[in-house]
Amino acid sequence: MWQHKDLLGLERLTSAEIEHILRTAKPMKEILMRPVKKLPTLRGKAVFNLFYEASTRTRTSFETAAKVLGADTASIAVAQSSVSKGETLLDTARTLEAMRPDLVVVRHQASGAAEFLANHLKAGVINAGDGQHEHPTQALLDLFTMWEKLGDLAGKKVVIVGDVLHSRVARSNVWGLTKLGVEVVLIGPPTLLPDEMRVLGVECRHDLDRALPGADVVMALRLQLERQQAGLFPSLREYSRAYGLTSERLKRTGKPTLVMHPGPMNRGVEISSELANSPRAVIEEQVTNGVAVRMALIYLLTGGTAHVVD
Amino acid sequence: MWWIKGATLVDPASGVKAQRDVLVQGENILAVSEHFSEQEVGALANGEKLETVNGEGKYLFPGLIDVHTHLREPGQEDKEDIASGAAAAVHGGFTTILAMANTTPPLDNRALVEFVLSQEQRAGLARVYPFGTVTKGMKGEELVEMLDLAEGGAIGFSDDGRNIQNSERFRLALEYAKLTGLPIVSHSEDVNLAQGGIMHQGEHAARLGLKGIPASAEAVMVARDLLLAAETGGNLHLAHISSKESVALIRAAKARGVKVSAEVNPHHLIFCDEDLTLTSTSLKVNPPLRSAADREALLEGLNDGTIDLIATDHAPHTWEEKARPLAEAPFGITGLETALAAVWQHLVVPGRLSIERLVQAWSTAPAQRFNLLGGSVKPGMPADLVLFDPNWRERIESETLYSKAQNTPFLGQELQGFPIWVWVGGNAVLQERRVVAR
Numbered sequence: 186m187w188q189h190k191d192l193l194g195l196e197r198l199t200s201a202e203i204e205h206i207l208r209t210a211k212p213m214k215e216i217l218m219r220p221v222k223k224l225p226t227l228r229g230k231a232v233f234n235l236f237y238e239a240s241t242r243t244r245t246s247f248e249t250a251a252k253v254l255g256a257d258t259a260s261i262a263v264a265q266s267s268v269s270k271g272e273t274l275l276d277t278a279r280t281l282e283a284m285r286p287d288l289v290v291v292r293h294q295a296s297g298a299a300e301f302l303a304n305h306l307k308a309g310v311i312n313a314g315d316g317q318h319e320h321p322t323q324a325l326l327d328l329f330t331m332w333e334k335l336g337d338l339a340g341k342k343v344v345i346v347g348d349v350l351h352s353r354v355a356r357s358n359v360w361g362l363t364k365l366g367v368e369v370v371l372i373g374p375p376t377l378l379p380d381e382m383r384v385l386g387v388e389c390r391h392d393l394d395r396a397l398p399g400a401d402v403v404m405a406l407r408l409q410l411e412r413q414q415a416g417l418f419p420s421l422r423e424y425s426r427a428y429g430l431t432s433e434r435l436k437r438t439g440k441p442t443l444v445m446h447p448g449p450m451n452r453g454v455e456i457s458s459e460l461a462n463s464p465r466a467v468i469e470e471q472v473t474n475g476v477a478v479r480m481a482l483i484y485l486l487t488g489g490t491a492h493v494v495d
Numbered sequence: 496m497w498w499i500k501g502a503t504l505v506d507p508a509s510g511v512k513a514q515r516d517v518l519v520q521g522e523n524i525l526a527v528s529e530h531f532s533e534q535e536v537g538a539l540a541n542g543e544k545l546e547t548v549n550g551e552g553k554y555l556f557p558g559l560i561d562v563h564t565h566l567r568e569p570g571q572e573d574k575e576d577i578a579s580g581a582a583a584a585v586h587g588g589f590t591t592i593l594a595m596a597n598t599t600p601p602l603d604n605r606a607l608v609e610f611v612l613s614q615e616q617r618a619g620l621a622r623v624y625p626f627g628t629v630t631k632g633m634k635g636e637e638l639v640e641m642l643d644l645a646e647g648g649a650i651g652f653s654d655d656g657r658n659i660q661n662s663e664r665f666r667l668a669l670e671y672a673k674l675t676g677l678p679i680v681s682h683s684e685d686v687n688l689a690q691g692g693i694m695h696q697g698e699h700a701a702r703l704g705l706k707g708i709p710a711s712a713e714a715v716m717v718a719r720d721l722l723l724a725a726e727t728g729g730n731l732h733l734a735h736i737s738s739k740e741s742v743a744l745i746r747a748a749k750a751r752g753v754k755v756s757a758e759v760n761p762h763h764l765i766f767c768d769e770d771l772t773l774t775s776t777s778l779k780v781n782p783p784l785r786s787a788a789d790r791e792a793l794l795e796g797l798n799d800g801t802i803d804l805i806a807t808d809h810a811p812h813t814w815e816e817k818a819r820p821l822a823e824a825p826f827g828i829t830g831l832e833t834a835l836a837a838v839w840q841h842l843v844v845p846g847r848l849s850i851e852r853l854v855q856a857w858s859t860a861p862a863q864r865f866n867l868l869g870g871s872v873k874p875g876m877p878a879d880l881v882l883f884d885p886n887w888r889e890r891i892e893s894e895t896l897y898s899k900a901q902n903t904p905f906l907g908q909e910l911q912g913f914p915i916w917v918w919v920g921g922n923a924v925l926q927e928r929r930v931v932a933r
């Protein structure tokens with residue numbers, strides 16, 4: 186079923202492949218919920234984490250996933266090592282290759298960096314976020330969370346609100362959700378959701394309140410506060426008034442809508458504290474599911490078949 | 496003496512596109528005729544050694560002139576130097592090239608301009624004329640000593656690679672350069688609009704998650720430059736026009752009588768933003784490859800004379816610099832050795848650009864615009880000639896390129912239509928595709 190050396194993005198996966206990942210993640214989550222969570226499945230396999238952007242959450246999630254499966258992990262803290270000496274990604278790839286990893290997890294500030302690394306490594310590569318391009322494992326954990334809560338996703342409506350332009354999470358989610366038959370609506374101010382985003386093939390609108398009715402899921406994107414200095418929005422106050430999620434606002438959906446956020450949250454900006462703490466918000470469950478989905482991916486990319494887990 | 500026999504001469508300057516024999520004696524063209532007999536040639540040679548080149552089935556052009564190249568010397572000789580750039584030029588059919596001033600240090604004083612000219616003499620291949628910068632250190636502030644640079648041999652002034660954002664400084668440059676009679680070449684780009692961009696802003700950039708450079712980043716500055724040229728009566732040439740908005744602005748300005756010239760690069764006529772992928776660093780260039788509609792507008796502008804010249808913007812980089820993620824690779828495409836073949840194959844063969852227009856835009860017009868030798872095939876003119884074989888096929892490989900760089904999107908591809916003989920001042924510097932130093 187799984188034929189790829191790498192996981193670079195969801196744009197190039199089929200719906201069957203996405204569903205296969207989600208189905209593989211289900212038993213992984215069960216393992217994760219056991220009191221003794223350690224499997225010998227991937228004993229002797231080496232998973233390297235190569236993070237050019239600081240992200241404790243994502244890196245820890247991958248490390249945990251690899252360790253539960255019994256793989257050895259190494260984190261290459263790039264910021265403190267060769268990058269400051271100006272080593273290129275190609276040289277880093279060559280050095281990594283010499284250490285014979287089975288899988289490399291990379292996060293990098295440049296769109297396309299994961300694909301670049303995949304082209305230069307025999308090992309599999311998992312994209313843990315490349316520039317503004319894709320963040321496929323985040324989208325897969327979002328899909329898994331929705332699938333667990335809502336069942337079959339075809340025909341459901343998901344509203345994604347915020348800084349879509351700069352968001353690799355939004356891009357990956359759009360590819361994944363649309364392949365599964367979900368109606369996606371992107372919401373943000375024109376400066377963060379310009380017209381050309383229509384290329385993603387989904388509805389793009391600027392008015393959140395009018396898009397909410399009927400939404401099964403509303404996902405808030407993290408707002409980088411520096412965007413205010415860059416002139417993309419005038420103030421947090423105005424942003425939050427137009428696009429901040431609150432319990433009051435969520436009533437417009439007319440449904441018990443799920444509220445999601447890729448984290449870390451700016452409470453009081455893109456999401457109110459009371460909504461984030463409410464039972465509608467599945468933000469902490471997203472974190473658990475993140476480990477399960479990453480276990481599934483590490484498992485599939487190091488050559489696991491669907492049967493070994495059971 | 497050289498006797499180039501039976502080729503189809505394409506010389507827009509004399510309105511000729513027909514079979515001609517051309518005789519070259521010393522540095523100059525001696526005679527052009529429909530046909531010379533052995534006796535006539537023997538009499539003209541008068542005992543001098545006679546070498547004959549059969550041009551049947553081939554075209555003879557006046558040597559092509561490329562007004563926009565980056566030769567990287569002094570300072571970045573790992574990318575290119577004047578000798579390798581001049582060799583690449585004749586390998587690609589160019590007898591004269593103009594070298595941009597954004598070297599390290601930039602060509603902002605007479606000594607550096609004279610250094611480039613002395614390196615050109617050592618190389619002994621294509622004619623190389625340097626631009627001086629417009630401002631000291633290319634900082635966009637104080638003007639260079641334009642009179643001194645002009646005396647030293649600068650062919651014009653350009654801060655190419657950067658834009659002079661301060662409109663008053665640019666206006667003053669257009670005014671002061673009148674003392675020299677030389678043109679100012681503008682790299683028209685609004686730095687704030689272009690900031691951090693990787694490729695043309697549009698749907699394809701949105702899909703790839705790459706920051707875009709909007710067409711307005713160019714057009715805003717083209718509009719400014721045109722207004723200032725009109726107001727000052729200055730001598731303005733616009734480099735590497737890439738967008739349909741800029742074409743429309745130039746067309747309207749020319750209709751109003753503004754004296755201005757503009758160039759287009761082959762890559763903007765052949766590729767568009769949809770050809771980029773996240774790993775295609777050989778297509779990363781500034782200004783960026785724009786939309787298919789922009790590409791059409793550029794070709795239309797070239798064909799109706801809105802755009803005067805074709806120029807390569809030959810921008811060599813090392814392999815290592817381009818072996819990076821797209822966002823981190825430098826901007827630039829090499830062009831000297833592939834541009835003629837690519838334009839031939841992609842535009843002339845499908846009938847979108849005539850042979851006459853190609854030669855006019857790449858030889859006749861550049862010679863007139865920059866007041867250069869060459870650009871026509873007439874008795875008494877310097878013998879800068881290209882014998883072009885439309886059937887010659889060649890795979891573009893790093894080993895066969897004379898440039899130090901290989902950052903061309905045609906690497907590994909076969910192209911058809913190459914220069915096989917090139918003469919510069921009567922010297923056969925390219926013979927059967929091999930560069931021969933004097």
Ligand SMILES: [Zn+2]
Nearest residue numbers: 655656682734
């Ligand atoms: Zn330029």
